[in-house]
Amino acid sequence: MYSYAHVLRVPHARRTFAAALTGRLSYGIVPLSLMLAATRASGSYAVAGAVMALFGATAVFLSPARAALVDRYGPRRALVPTAVAYLAVLGLLTGAVARPDAVPSPVLGALGAAAGACVPPLGPTMRAVWGRLAPDRALLQRAYSLDGVAEELLFVSGPLLVGVLVGFAPPAAGIVLGAALMAVGTAAFVSSPAVRAVPPGKRAVRRRDGGGLRGLGRPMTAVAGVGLAIGVVDLLVVAFAEGHGHGGASVAWVLAALSAGSAVGGLLNGAVAWRAQAGTRLPPLTAALGLALCGAALAPGLGTLAVAVAVVGFFVSPTITTAYLIADETAAPEARVRAGAWVNTAVNAGSTAGTAAAGALAGRLPVGLCFALTGAAVLVTAAAVTRSARRGTSELVPLA
Incomplete structure (x- = not known):
């Protein structure tokens, strides 16, 4: 009978999991910070809502496409470019919201959509790595449960951190914090031996088994x-x-x-x-x-x-x-x-x-x-x- 301690004692599990959680904490910090910063910069809830809608739509619905890059090229070759692009767009967003009324609303919306499109898929990649670290199904069940609970706590604690941060800093500081967490987490994640051992996948082809996705x-x-x-x-x-x-x-x-x-x-x-x-x-x-x-x-x-x-x-x-x-x-x-x-x-x-x-x-x-x-x-x-x-x-x- 496995326990959660067994999961964390798997070689390289704690290091890899901690790195992934560090980067994924950005998921709970950036959206709220972006909404608050866009509201302050534009003076309009409608504009802020539109920016967040575009960010959320591209982040969610392009997630399988970003995951396909990881499957095709491997975590290291796929996550590093997406993380660099994500950080670059967040940097542009930080500069844009730091100057109220200086950036047109359509530009804010375009930057929000671009940021969502580049979010590194650390969650799906970590779950795939769990499958390699814990090939036993009972152990994998515990790993997935631990991963899911930890991720939920991140989405609760992220907004709380933003609430504390905006008490003494502008909302744009939350975007910077989220970007820093993503940079540190992704770098540590792709340098883990467990992630380095994941080989690039095969080129996806259209075939009768749905490209390997039958049964979903x-x-x-x-x-x-x-x-x-x-x-x-x-x-x-x-x-x-x-x-x-x-x-x-x-x-x-x-x-x-x-x-x-x-x-x-x-x-x-x-x-x-x-x-x-x-x-x-x-x-x-x-x-x-x-x-x-x-x-x-x-x-x-x-x-x-x-x-x-x-x-x-x-x-x-x-x-x-x-x-x-x-x-x-x-x-x-x-x-x-x-x-x-x-x-x-x-x-x-x-x-x-x-x-x-x-x-x-x-x-x-x-x-x-x-x-x-x-x-x-x-x-x-x-x-x-x-x-x-x-x-x-x-x-x-x-x-x-």
């Missing part, structure tokens, strides 16, 4: 439902709190309960020696998440909503981790980074759709009904994953 339909469907839930919960908690006369501090506590539940669920999921295969576990985990959302619809007050949201979070990390395991099992060796990137893209796309749906429905329907409808939508995705598993079908994913 089920995990992507499931995590799209998870992303939908995350996007909806974030906005509905705000609407619920305002409807019950609570302020922003209360919202923060409820969303913290979501993250805490996800961390606990992820760690417990990784610690269990599952007898069932990952493909068998995925549908019930997704269904449990949907049922938890339906339970949140019955919350009479903010305290009970926090408990219900924590239960929702309890199934978030295990579902995503299980989806990554399936992606790693089904993808060809030369396509593992892309496989992880496609799963990550599905989560983010679902979250974006969830936020948009919640924004459209929250003002027209009771918040409880919105929770119930979201839960029903996630249950539908669980049913679709179950049907796909029973038929043994494996959808093809477009070649990136």
Whole structure:
């Protein structure tokens, strides 16, 4: 029986993981810093929102393309150029937002889109490296769970660091900090012996197995439902709190309960020696998440909503981790980074759709009904994953 200590005792694991986390902390710092800096520079929330939308869109939807570079050329030859380009664009953004009204809004938007397009795919690459460091499936499950929980904590701590930083420095300083973390983390990551040992892949060709990406339909469907839930919960908690006369501090506590539940669920999921295969576990985990959302619809007050949201979070990390395991099992060796990137893209796309749906429905329907409808939508995705598993079908994913 493996523990999390076994994961960190794997040769080169601690060094490689720490380097990847250092760079990935930039993911939690740069977006908020960029939004605050763009707001200050332009004096317009609309402009800042457009810059962030462009940054997020290119970062998310071009992630498989960047991952394909890693699969094709290897981590060192792919990550270094993308990191250099990313840092260069962040430098231009820092200079642009440092001079209010000196840079036209379209230029800010173009720079935001360029920055998102160049974000180094440290997360998918680290998960692929875990597959080499921990070939045993039980050990890999723990590695993925540890990775997922750590990444979630980075996305929580990053904005907190920005909040502290803007107390004594301009928001552009957060962009500089994020760039520095990415530079240090990427340099340390690609210099790790575990990363240096990863060979370049084969040139991707269009073939009947989807370029080595066959079998991603089920995990992507499931995590799209998870992303939908995350996007909806974030906005509905705000609407619920305002409807019950609570302020922003209360919202923060409820969303913290979501993250805490996800961390606990992820760690417990990784610690269990599952007898069932990952493909068998995925549908019930997704269904449990949907049922938890339906339970949140019955919350009479903010305290009970926090408990219900924590239960929702309890199934978030295990579902995503299980989806990554399936992606790693089904993808060809030369396509593992892309496989992880496609799963990550599905989560983010679902979250974006969830936020948009919640924004459209929250003002027209009771918040409880919105929770119930979201839960029903996630249950539908669980049913679709179950049907796909029973038929043994494996959808093809477009070649990136």
